[in-house]
Amino acid sequence: MPGNTFGQMFRITTAGESHGPGNVVIVDGVPPGLPLSVDDLKPDLARRRPGQSKIVTQRNEADEPEILAGVFEGKTTGTSIAILIRNADQRSRDYADIKDKYRPGHADYTFDAKYGFRDYRGGGRSSARETTARVAAGAIAKKLLGTVGVKIVGYVKQVGELVADVPEPAAITLEQVESNIVRCPDANVAERMIELIERLRSERDSIGGVAELVATGVPAGWGEPVFDKLKADLGKAMFSLPAVLGVEYGAGFDVATLRGSENNDIFVPGNGEVQSPNIKTKTNRHGGMLGGISSGMPIVLRCAIKPTSSLPQDQPTVTRQGEVTTIATKGRHDPCLLPRFVPMGEAMVAMVLADHMLRQRAMLPV
Amino acid sequence: MPGNTFGQMFRITTAGESHGPGNVVIVDGVPPGLPLSVDDLKPDLARRRPGQSKIVTQRNEADEPEILAGVFEGKTTGTSIAILIRNADQRSRDYADIKDKYRPGHADYTFDAKYGFRDYRGGGRSSARETTARVAAGAIAKKLLGTVGVKIVGYVKQVGELVADVPEPAAITLEQVESNIVRCPDANVAERMIELIERLRSERDSIGGVAELVATGVPAGWGEPVFDKLKADLGKAMFSLPAVLGVEYGAGFDVATLRGSENNDIFVPGNGEVQSPNIKTKTNRHGGMLGGISSGMPIVLRCAIKPTSSLPQDQPTVTRQGEVTTIATKGRHDPCLLPRFVPMGEAMVAMVLADHMLRQRAMLPV
Amino acid sequence: MPGNTFGQMFRITTAGESHGPGNVVIVDGVPPGLPLSVDDLKPDLARRRPGQSKIVTQRNEADEPEILAGVFEGKTTGTSIAILIRNADQRSRDYADIKDKYRPGHADYTFDAKYGFRDYRGGGRSSARETTARVAAGAIAKKLLGTVGVKIVGYVKQVGELVADVPEPAAITLEQVESNIVRCPDANVAERMIELIERLRSERDSIGGVAELVATGVPAGWGEPVFDKLKADLGKAMFSLPAVLGVEYGAGFDVATLRGSENNDIFVPGNGEVQSPNIKTKTNRHGGMLGGISSGMPIVLRCAIKPTSSLPQDQPTVTRQGEVTTIATKGRHDPCLLPRFVPMGEAMVAMVLADHMLRQRAMLPV
Amino acid sequence: MPGNTFGQMFRITTAGESHGPGNVVIVDGVPPGLPLSVDDLKPDLARRRPGQSKIVTQRNEADEPEILAGVFEGKTTGTSIAILIRNADQRSRDYADIKDKYRPGHADYTFDAKYGFRDYRGGGRSSARETTARVAAGAIAKKLLGTVGVKIVGYVKQVGELVADVPEPAAITLEQVESNIVRCPDANVAERMIELIERLRSERDSIGGVAELVATGVPAGWGEPVFDKLKADLGKAMFSLPAVLGVEYGAGFDVATLRGSENNDIFVPGNGEVQSPNIKTKTNRHGGMLGGISSGMPIVLRCAIKPTSSLPQDQPTVTRQGEVTTIATKGRHDPCLLPRFVPMGEAMVAMVLADHMLRQRAMLPV
Structure with missing residues (x-):
C-alpha cells in the first residue's frame, strides 16, 4: 500500500534515497496565484542542510532545489508542483559493513524483514535525507499560510538535561531561533547545549532532546471533529x-496529575485581537485545540527526539545471518538531531495546517 | 473535507451523535471468511459502556449492536460490514445552559466557530459516544489480527500521582486487566486508584492519567518507511x-536525556520464538518499531489523558455572545476517563495494525 | 481494498445486501446549514422503487429512509449523515437453484471466484438493491447543487430500436420525464416503449436501452485537468x-467519423446568461466539458444499459462444480432496466458534481 | 482538491507541463523485487513519441527517461519510484495568439475560468505531453502484470469511416499492431487509414477514430462489486x-437493441485453460467483467477519440475579452490522434489492472 503521500487537500508525494540521484516531491492542491520561486525554498533547506555548523553532521550537500512544474511567470498555476533536489554527495563508499550488519536503532533489520532486501547505501529510503523533500514542500505551505496570517516557529526546548526557559512560546521569533546554531531561543541555555553537543561528539556519543513548535494566527475552526x-x-x-518517540500538546503528559478544576482553560471575552465570536481562553493548557478543532489560541506541541543511533564507536549487533558481531558507523553523523529537526518539524506543522485551511474553505456553511 | 473515515485497507467510516437515533459504522476491507456475530462485538462494548461500575458515569446505555450488512451465514462476505448501535438514553433534557454557554475544555466553542452552529445536546458529534462505533469496529480488527497471532492489551498505568508497577508490559493479560474496575494490572495501586477516583467524584472534580497499550505477536515488517x-x-x-494530550512509544519522552550508547537497543540472535531472520533486540526502548516498521518486539505505547472537563461545580465561562457567566455540568460524567479509555485505545491500535497487516499482504515481493 | 466509498469531498460509503436487514449510506462532506429531512429523500427513492408501475419489477419494497445522524433541527450539521433503508421484502425463499447454479450475466460466478463463496440470496451485495443508498445520497447532492443553481435531469432516450426525439436536452424538465411511466420525454415514442416492454415481459424476455442525463447551471471551471x-x-x-456497458458525452462515438473542422465547437460571445468571461460555444458537441473542466454549457451524457440478465425462461448454464444445467429465474425482475435507471443515473451525476463543486471551493485563487 | 494522483494500491502522481522543464511521475505501490531499468520504459515512450512517423506531429522530443528513485541494483525496492522526462523542445515561440484567444476544443477557456489565468505555452498542464508520465508508469504496470501472465494490447479499430476487421481481439499481438505506422492490425484497412490521415493533413484538417484495447490472462476475481x-x-x-468522448465494453452501445436472451453470455465448462472453478462463457458480449469483477474472459473495451482540435486553418473564436476573432494553430499537431493514443490507452488499462491485482492480494480469504 502506497505510503509516500501525505495530506488530503494540500498533499505531497515524495520519492528518493540518500544515495540515489535525488529526492523529488510533488505538491498537489496549492491554489493558483501564489507567488513562488526557488528562493522561497532555499532558506528552510539551508536550515536543514548538513554541514551548516560545527554541531551537525559534516556531510556535504548543496541541496539546490529545481522547480520542474507548477509555476508559471512566478506564480503557482493551481496544478501540481514538482521539486527536484539532486544528491551531491553520492560518492561510492565501502558499505560492506552496513550491507551485512544491522545498525542498532536503524531500519536496516526492519527493511530486510519487510522487503526481503534493501538499498543499504546510507539507509536508502529510510535515511533522513528524504526530509529535504518535506522541507521544500513545507516552505510552500508556510507561504500559503502566510496569506492568512498564520506563522510557524519551532525551536529546541531541551537537550539532555538542559531545558530552555520559554515562558511565552507564542512570542518567539524566527530571528531569536536563528540567533544561535542550536536553535534555542534561551541564549544562556543555548550556549550550554552547544558545549554539551560538542562534548558528546568528542566522546563518540550522541544525545536526545525535545523540540517545541508553535503556530500562531490559526483561526478557530480548523480541524475535523472525529478522526481528522x-x-x-x-x-x-x-x-x-x-527519531520522534513522543508528541504532546499544551500541558501534555502533565495532565495525568491534574484535576479538571486545575486543567480546564477558562473562556473569557477576547480583546478584539481574535475572531468573532470574540472569545479566548485565559490559559492555554489545551495547546490551541479543543475537540480536535483549533480554538484560536496558539497551537503548541513538543516532540521527544531520540539520540542519534549511528555512533562512531563499536556497538554489538548481529549480521543478516544472525551471527554476533560489532559495528561502528564510519559516516559523518549528527551528535544531536535537534538543531536540524526544527525546520523539519515546522514543515510538517505547516503542511497539516495548510491542508486544514483548504479543507475548511470547502466546508463553509451553504 | 470528510473526516469521518479512518484507515486505508481496513477502513471505517462512522456517523452518529450522543443524542440522535444512534451511531453507525461501516467497516470496509475485511477479508471474506472471518467468523463474526454480534457476540464478538459485545464484550468490548460492555467494557466501554457507561454505568459499568461505580467509578464511571452512571448514564444508562445498553449499547446493543445490530449487524446490518456484510455477514452471511456467520462469516464476513468480503464486502462492507455495517453496525448500528442505537442510543437508548436519548431523553429530552434542559440544554438551555449548554446551548448558550461554552463548557470549558469542550468543543462547544470550536464547533460554533467552525460550523456556525452545533448540535448542543450533550456534545453532539464531539461526544465520546462516537467511540462506540470505533470499539465495535475494533472488535472485528482484533478478530482478524487473532488469525495471525496478534494480541492487544491495554491497561491503566497512572491515575494522578499513582503509577502502576508493570515491569513486563507484554506479559499482561486481559484477565489481569479485567480483575478490577479501574483496569490496572497492579492490584495494590488499582485499589488506591479506585479510592482516589471516588474521592474526586465526591469533591465534584476529576483527574487525569496515563494508559499503556501493548501489541504482541506483530511480525517484523509491518508499516511503511516514510509518512505511513x-x-x-x-x-x-x-x-x-x-482527551488524549500526549502519546509516546517505548522509552518515550525519557529519550530526551539519554545518550545514544544508552538508548540503542542491541540486536541479538532470537531464541526461535521470532520470525526469520531469527533476530530480536535485547531491550525494547524503541517500543517495537524501527524506522516506522515493526521490529517483531512488542509494540508499547502510552497515552496521556486529561481530566474530564465536565464538572458538577460552577466554573467561569462566557456565553455565545461573549458575556461572562458560570456553568456547572448537570449530566452524569466520569470522574476519571481512564477505565473506559482502555477498550477505546485497544480498538484504535487494533485497527491500525489490521490495516497494515492487509497492506503488507499486497506488498509482498513479486 | 475497500471499494465501498465514492467521491473525495462529497463522499459516500455504503453497505447492504438485497436480503439482509437493510442498506446504509454515510454521506460525508456536506457543508453545515443545508435544510434536510427524510421528505427530501423520498421522491427519488419512489422513482427508483420496485413496484412503481406495471413495466417494472413487482417486488414490494417500501424503501422508507431513516436519518440516523448528521441533521439537527432540520439542517445538516457539517458532520457525517447516516441513512438507513431497511429491507421489507426479506422473506425466506428457495434459493437452492441460485446457490449452486451461475445465472448468466450476473455476478454469481465472479463473486465465487473472488471471495470463495457468496451471499446467494438474490445477488447479495451485487444486487441493484444497493442503489437505494446511492439514490438517497444523490438527493442530498441535488439539494446542495440546487443552492448554486445546478439542475440534473435524466430520461430514457432509447429502448431497443425505439429512439426518442429530444432536440434540446437541456430544456427537458422533471415534469416531462415523470409524465409517463417509462420516463421518456417524447410522448409518442414513450407509448411505444411501454408497449414494447410489456410485450417483452409477456415473452419472458428483456430489452436494453440508452439513458440520457443532462446537468444545467454548472459554471465553467469545475473538474481537474488530469486524472480527475x-x-x-x-x-x-x-x-x-x-448493467452500464457504454458511456459517451456530447457527440460521443460519432466523433470517430468527424473532421476537426466539423467537430470543433466555436466560441462566441455569451448573451449575458453565462458567467464572466461572458463566453459560450455555438454548439455543444463537447458535452459541456473541455480538457475535463466544465465549460458552462450543459453537461450531456448517455449510458448504454444492457437487457436484464435474469429471465423467467430456461437458459443453459453450469453449476459451481462445472456441470451443465439450465436455470430460469423465479424472482420478479424488470423486463427493461431503463425506467428505474433514471434516478440512479441522476444520483451519480449529482454526487460527482457536488464533489467537484466543493473541490473548486477549496482551490479558488489565493 | 488534488487531482494529480491515480490509483489506490498501484498509484501514480504526476506533474509537468508541455513547455516547462519536464514531466515527473512518482509510482507508488510497486512490490519489491521487480527487475526494472530505463530500458523497460523506452519502448512504450517511443510508441508515444512525437515525430515517430509521417502521420503524427513532427514536434521533436527525445523523451529520455531518468529513474530518480526506487530502483536498487536493477530491482524495485518496494518504495516509491520517481521518473523524470525532460522536455527537449522547449524553445521560445510566439504565443501571443494563444495567450489572448481561446482555441476551439481546447482547455484554454476552461482553465482561465477555473484558475483565473493559465500557462498558455502550448496548453501547459492540459497538453497531452503529460501522458509521457503515464506511459512510463504504465510500462512498470505492464511488467508487474507480466509476472502473473496478464498481457495488454491496443490497436486502432476505426479512423473516420474506415473500420478494421478484427474478428478475435484477444488474438492480436503487439507485433501485428506495430507492423504499420497507424497501429491497425488489419493490414488492408491500415493502408487506407494512412492514406486518409495524410490527405487530412494536406487539407489542414483532422479526423477522429476508435481504439480497441484488450487484456488477456486476467484471472476471474479482480475488481470490487460496488463503486470500484x-x-x-x-x-x-x-x-x-x-480527447476520449466515449467508452464501451464488449457489446457496448449495441446492447441497447438486444434482448436478454440474445445478450446473455452462457456459462460453459472451461477447457482447462481457465482457473478453477473451470468455467468460461461461450461468447464475450460482457467484455470480460460481470458485476464489475473480471470473469476470466478477455477484457475488451473501445474508446471514441475526437479529431484533433488544433487546426492549421482559420477558425472563428473569441478573445479573453469576449471579442470575435479567428485563430489558426501554427504548431505541429497530429492530423489523427489514434496512432499515438494506443500506448496511452494501454498504459491506463495496465495501471488499473495492476492496482486491482494488488488489491485482490490483500483481500484473499482469511
Missing part, C-alpha cells in the same frame, strides 16, 4: 519524522 | 480519541 | 452502476 | 485521457 482532529493529523505528521 | 510509519498511524489513531 | 477530469469522474460514476 | 467495479475504474482511466 487537528491534533491527530499533527500527531501523525510529527511521528512520521525520524 | 506504524508509529505515525498509531499516533494519529490515539490522538483522534477524545 | 469531470468526464473521468462521471465516467467512473456511471460505469459503477449495474 | 473494474469497468468503473477502467472507465475513469480511459476518460482521463485527452
Whole structure:
C-alpha cells in the first residue's frame, strides 16, 4: 500500500534515497496565484542542510532545489508542483559493513524483514535525507499560510538535561531561533547545549532532546471533529519524522496529575485581537485545540527526539545471518538531531495546517 | 473535507451523535471468511459502556449492536460490514445552559466557530459516544489480527500521582486487566486508584492519567518507511480519541536525556520464538518499531489523558455572545476517563495494525 | 481494498445486501446549514422503487429512509449523515437453484471466484438493491447543487430500436420525464416503449436501452485537468452502476467519423446568461466539458444499459462444480432496466458534481 | 482538491507541463523485487513519441527517461519510484495568439475560468505531453502484470469511416499492431487509414477514430462489486485521457437493441485453460467483467477519440475579452490522434489492472 503521500487537500508525494540521484516531491492542491520561486525554498533547506555548523553532521550537500512544474511567470498555476533536489554527495563508499550488519536503532533489520532486501547505501529510503523533500514542500505551505496570517516557529526546548526557559512560546521569533546554531531561543541555555553537543561528539556519543513548535494566527475552526482532529493529523505528521518517540500538546503528559478544576482553560471575552465570536481562553493548557478543532489560541506541541543511533564507536549487533558481531558507523553523523529537526518539524506543522485551511474553505456553511 | 473515515485497507467510516437515533459504522476491507456475530462485538462494548461500575458515569446505555450488512451465514462476505448501535438514553433534557454557554475544555466553542452552529445536546458529534462505533469496529480488527497471532492489551498505568508497577508490559493479560474496575494490572495501586477516583467524584472534580497499550505477536515488517510509519498511524489513531494530550512509544519522552550508547537497543540472535531472520533486540526502548516498521518486539505505547472537563461545580465561562457567566455540568460524567479509555485505545491500535497487516499482504515481493 | 466509498469531498460509503436487514449510506462532506429531512429523500427513492408501475419489477419494497445522524433541527450539521433503508421484502425463499447454479450475466460466478463463496440470496451485495443508498445520497447532492443553481435531469432516450426525439436536452424538465411511466420525454415514442416492454415481459424476455442525463447551471471551471477530469469522474460514476456497458458525452462515438473542422465547437460571445468571461460555444458537441473542466454549457451524457440478465425462461448454464444445467429465474425482475435507471443515473451525476463543486471551493485563487 | 494522483494500491502522481522543464511521475505501490531499468520504459515512450512517423506531429522530443528513485541494483525496492522526462523542445515561440484567444476544443477557456489565468505555452498542464508520465508508469504496470501472465494490447479499430476487421481481439499481438505506422492490425484497412490521415493533413484538417484495447490472462476475481467495479475504474482511466468522448465494453452501445436472451453470455465448462472453478462463457458480449469483477474472459473495451482540435486553418473564436476573432494553430499537431493514443490507452488499462491485482492480494480469504 502506497505510503509516500501525505495530506488530503494540500498533499505531497515524495520519492528518493540518500544515495540515489535525488529526492523529488510533488505538491498537489496549492491554489493558483501564489507567488513562488526557488528562493522561497532555499532558506528552510539551508536550515536543514548538513554541514551548516560545527554541531551537525559534516556531510556535504548543496541541496539546490529545481522547480520542474507548477509555476508559471512566478506564480503557482493551481496544478501540481514538482521539486527536484539532486544528491551531491553520492560518492561510492565501502558499505560492506552496513550491507551485512544491522545498525542498532536503524531500519536496516526492519527493511530486510519487510522487503526481503534493501538499498543499504546510507539507509536508502529510510535515511533522513528524504526530509529535504518535506522541507521544500513545507516552505510552500508556510507561504500559503502566510496569506492568512498564520506563522510557524519551532525551536529546541531541551537537550539532555538542559531545558530552555520559554515562558511565552507564542512570542518567539524566527530571528531569536536563528540567533544561535542550536536553535534555542534561551541564549544562556543555548550556549550550554552547544558545549554539551560538542562534548558528546568528542566522546563518540550522541544525545536526545525535545523540540517545541508553535503556530500562531490559526483561526478557530480548523480541524475535523472525529478522526481528522487537528491534533491527530499533527500527531501523525510529527511521528512520521525520524527519531520522534513522543508528541504532546499544551500541558501534555502533565495532565495525568491534574484535576479538571486545575486543567480546564477558562473562556473569557477576547480583546478584539481574535475572531468573532470574540472569545479566548485565559490559559492555554489545551495547546490551541479543543475537540480536535483549533480554538484560536496558539497551537503548541513538543516532540521527544531520540539520540542519534549511528555512533562512531563499536556497538554489538548481529549480521543478516544472525551471527554476533560489532559495528561502528564510519559516516559523518549528527551528535544531536535537534538543531536540524526544527525546520523539519515546522514543515510538517505547516503542511497539516495548510491542508486544514483548504479543507475548511470547502466546508463553509451553504 | 470528510473526516469521518479512518484507515486505508481496513477502513471505517462512522456517523452518529450522543443524542440522535444512534451511531453507525461501516467497516470496509475485511477479508471474506472471518467468523463474526454480534457476540464478538459485545464484550468490548460492555467494557466501554457507561454505568459499568461505580467509578464511571452512571448514564444508562445498553449499547446493543445490530449487524446490518456484510455477514452471511456467520462469516464476513468480503464486502462492507455495517453496525448500528442505537442510543437508548436519548431523553429530552434542559440544554438551555449548554446551548448558550461554552463548557470549558469542550468543543462547544470550536464547533460554533467552525460550523456556525452545533448540535448542543450533550456534545453532539464531539461526544465520546462516537467511540462506540470505533470499539465495535475494533472488535472485528482484533478478530482478524487473532488469525495471525496478534494480541492487544491495554491497561491503566497512572491515575494522578499513582503509577502502576508493570515491569513486563507484554506479559499482561486481559484477565489481569479485567480483575478490577479501574483496569490496572497492579492490584495494590488499582485499589488506591479506585479510592482516589471516588474521592474526586465526591469533591465534584476529576483527574487525569496515563494508559499503556501493548501489541504482541506483530511480525517484523509491518508499516511503511516514510509518512505511513506504524508509529505515525498509531499516533494519529490515539490522538483522534477524545482527551488524549500526549502519546509516546517505548522509552518515550525519557529519550530526551539519554545518550545514544544508552538508548540503542542491541540486536541479538532470537531464541526461535521470532520470525526469520531469527533476530530480536535485547531491550525494547524503541517500543517495537524501527524506522516506522515493526521490529517483531512488542509494540508499547502510552497515552496521556486529561481530566474530564465536565464538572458538577460552577466554573467561569462566557456565553455565545461573549458575556461572562458560570456553568456547572448537570449530566452524569466520569470522574476519571481512564477505565473506559482502555477498550477505546485497544480498538484504535487494533485497527491500525489490521490495516497494515492487509497492506503488507499486497506488498509482498513479486 | 475497500471499494465501498465514492467521491473525495462529497463522499459516500455504503453497505447492504438485497436480503439482509437493510442498506446504509454515510454521506460525508456536506457543508453545515443545508435544510434536510427524510421528505427530501423520498421522491427519488419512489422513482427508483420496485413496484412503481406495471413495466417494472413487482417486488414490494417500501424503501422508507431513516436519518440516523448528521441533521439537527432540520439542517445538516457539517458532520457525517447516516441513512438507513431497511429491507421489507426479506422473506425466506428457495434459493437452492441460485446457490449452486451461475445465472448468466450476473455476478454469481465472479463473486465465487473472488471471495470463495457468496451471499446467494438474490445477488447479495451485487444486487441493484444497493442503489437505494446511492439514490438517497444523490438527493442530498441535488439539494446542495440546487443552492448554486445546478439542475440534473435524466430520461430514457432509447429502448431497443425505439429512439426518442429530444432536440434540446437541456430544456427537458422533471415534469416531462415523470409524465409517463417509462420516463421518456417524447410522448409518442414513450407509448411505444411501454408497449414494447410489456410485450417483452409477456415473452419472458428483456430489452436494453440508452439513458440520457443532462446537468444545467454548472459554471465553467469545475473538474481537474488530469486524472480527475469531470468526464473521468462521471465516467467512473456511471460505469459503477449495474448493467452500464457504454458511456459517451456530447457527440460521443460519432466523433470517430468527424473532421476537426466539423467537430470543433466555436466560441462566441455569451448573451449575458453565462458567467464572466461572458463566453459560450455555438454548439455543444463537447458535452459541456473541455480538457475535463466544465465549460458552462450543459453537461450531456448517455449510458448504454444492457437487457436484464435474469429471465423467467430456461437458459443453459453450469453449476459451481462445472456441470451443465439450465436455470430460469423465479424472482420478479424488470423486463427493461431503463425506467428505474433514471434516478440512479441522476444520483451519480449529482454526487460527482457536488464533489467537484466543493473541490473548486477549496482551490479558488489565493 | 488534488487531482494529480491515480490509483489506490498501484498509484501514480504526476506533474509537468508541455513547455516547462519536464514531466515527473512518482509510482507508488510497486512490490519489491521487480527487475526494472530505463530500458523497460523506452519502448512504450517511443510508441508515444512525437515525430515517430509521417502521420503524427513532427514536434521533436527525445523523451529520455531518468529513474530518480526506487530502483536498487536493477530491482524495485518496494518504495516509491520517481521518473523524470525532460522536455527537449522547449524553445521560445510566439504565443501571443494563444495567450489572448481561446482555441476551439481546447482547455484554454476552461482553465482561465477555473484558475483565473493559465500557462498558455502550448496548453501547459492540459497538453497531452503529460501522458509521457503515464506511459512510463504504465510500462512498470505492464511488467508487474507480466509476472502473473496478464498481457495488454491496443490497436486502432476505426479512423473516420474506415473500420478494421478484427474478428478475435484477444488474438492480436503487439507485433501485428506495430507492423504499420497507424497501429491497425488489419493490414488492408491500415493502408487506407494512412492514406486518409495524410490527405487530412494536406487539407489542414483532422479526423477522429476508435481504439480497441484488450487484456488477456486476467484471472476471474479482480475488481470490487460496488463503486470500484473494474469497468468503473477502467472507465475513469480511459476518460482521463485527452480527447476520449466515449467508452464501451464488449457489446457496448449495441446492447441497447438486444434482448436478454440474445445478450446473455452462457456459462460453459472451461477447457482447462481457465482457473478453477473451470468455467468460461461461450461468447464475450460482457467484455470480460460481470458485476464489475473480471470473469476470466478477455477484457475488451473501445474508446471514441475526437479529431484533433488544433487546426492549421482559420477558425472563428473569441478573445479573453469576449471579442470575435479567428485563430489558426501554427504548431505541429497530429492530423489523427489514434496512432499515438494506443500506448496511452494501454498504459491506463495496465495501471488499473495492476492496482486491482494488488488489491485482490490483500483481500484473499482469511
